[in-house]
Each structure stands twice: as structure tokens, then as C-alpha cells.
Amino acid sequence: MPSDQSIFLVGPMGAGKTTIGRLLSSELGMEFVDSDKYIEERCGATIPWIFDMEGEAGFRDREEQAIDQLTLRSGVVLATGGGVVMRDLNREHLSSRGVVVYLCTSVEQQIARTAKDKNRPLLQTANPAQVLRDLFKKRDPLYREVADIILQTDQRNPRWVVSELKKRIKAMES
Template sequence: MRIASCRNIFLVGPMGAGKTTIGRRLAELRQLHFVDSDHEIESRTGVDIPYIFEKEGEAGFRRREKQVIADLVLQQDIVLSTGGGAVLDADNRRALAAHGFVVYLHASVEQQLARTARADNRPLLQHAADRRAVLSQLLSVRDPLYREIADLVLPTDGRSAKGLVHEIVQQLDRVPAPI
């Protein structure tokens, strides 16, 4: 395991993995500030993510995401939930790995389908004729990138947020304190 600063905890993984739910609970338990990178982008721009995708495309969104992540990783004592595609950018991966303990919340395509079935705020799924195919493709590209920077990989299928938070805390307590 790579020794990382445990003053920050970064959650990565696909949509529907539970990053926001687990992040909020983890932050509360560890008395840290919770930040969701997508919500931060929306706050800074004053519009929602689907609107950014519509007006600027995915490339425009990714530029905004990169700036937000570069800013957020420099904060201290945060739990950061990243967007599922944040790991596509090598600079984002380096920044996350260098500034905190990275937890990859792994979710199967089945779980992602179930958890995103009624979501209308997922630009990559909005117009997809075959959501399973889209999610499978995204996971095949992103899974190795999540694993590349993860200090901890946790399967989330069939597991409660409470249990996952407990396991993350146990793992964090085993990591040597930063110098």
C-alpha cells in the first residue's frame, strides 16, 4: 500500500458506486469536510452538469473538472467524492494519488444499472439506447485507472454504506500517519 496523507480521503469509482453517500457518512464520522467534485463544478458555474455537457461537450466539462480537482486536493481534512470520469485525466490521477488516501468503490455493471435506472442527470447515459453497453464500456476503460491510484479497493455490490464506511475507517486506522 502506498503511504498517502490520511488528512484527505478521495473516493473514486463509477456512477452508482455510492461515492456521495459513503463520502458524506465518512466525513461525518471522521469530522472532515465533505466535497463532491460535480457539485463543486455546479456551484462554480451556476448550472448543472447536463447543461455543461450540452453546451461545452464532454471536453469542456473535463476541463472544468480538472481545475476543480486541482483546487480541491490542496485543501486539508476533506473527503472528496469525484465524478466517475475524473480518472481519465493523468493530471487528476497524479493529484489524487499525491494528496490523499484514495478509495476505489468498485460497482458491477448490474449495480450501476440498478442505481442509475431513474437518474436523469447522467449525461453519458441520457441518450443511450443500451445503458448496459455504455456502462460496460466505461468500466472497461476506467477500472484500470481507478486501480492504478487506489490505496484501497472495496467492492460495493450488496453492501451497506454503513459497512463500507466502517471498513474504510478500519483501513485508514492501519495507515501510518503522514510525516
């Protein structure tokens, strides 16, 4: 893989973007960036706090700015937030500036992986499973639209996912 090529991981919360991103960047000798952490560091505030103070629209404005900046970097593995695909400009930047990998997972797997996570504002409701199903319905077509590679992560070991991703990225180059 060309060393200046970037890899952008998209998918729903709980798909494994951060875990797989860290492993993949380590194996490829690339920088790893998590867009949500980047936003928190730049703002000096947590994502839930931003949602509370500015609403989802305020957070999405900050995310759009971050995605524009981060996708201009060379040779990074970028784990994005689950809602990144909701804005046209984000989808445009992702698909035109790197290899986009959709880490696809079932709602059941998302529930298992995110059940106790208080850092996910959209899940702080009485029925998080329904929220996840609704989000999947809206977002899945958009993830698929931007993806160069689609990989199912349910019941898969992160190391297997990374190995499979490396094979698929290499196949794209030939």
C-alpha cells in the first residue's frame, strides 16, 4: 500500500472501528486517529457535553470541520464516528481522499458492545435497541455508498478482520 494513502473506517457505533483502526495502523506502520477523540481534544470537552450544550447539529458542524482536516492528512488510519456519513460533505471528503472501509455489524452485536457505554449520547434513551435499528436503516445505505471495502465484523476476532483488510487493500492495488 502506498505510504501516503489513508484508510478511513466507517460504520455504526460498536462495529470495532477504534479497535481495528489501532491494530491496522500498528501493522501498517501508519498513524492512527479517532475523529471523536480529535474533536474532544480540540474542544476540551467530551462528546456527550458537546451534544448537551450544542445539540447534535452543533456536534455535526464540529465533526464536519474535523473530517475535512483529518482526511487531508497522508498515511493515516482514521476511525470515524458512526454518524459521519449523514453529511454530504463528509461523504465526499472520505470517498475522494482515501480508501473507505465499512465495518458492518448487526444491531445485536452493537447492543452487546455498547450496552454499558455512557459516552454515546444517542443511546441514552429508554430503548437503545430501537435507536440502533433506526440509525442502521438511515445510515447503512450511506456507508455502502462511500465504501471501497465492506467487511462484516460480527463474531470476528479483530486480528482476523485486520488480516482480511490488509488482503483486500492489497488486492485493490493490483
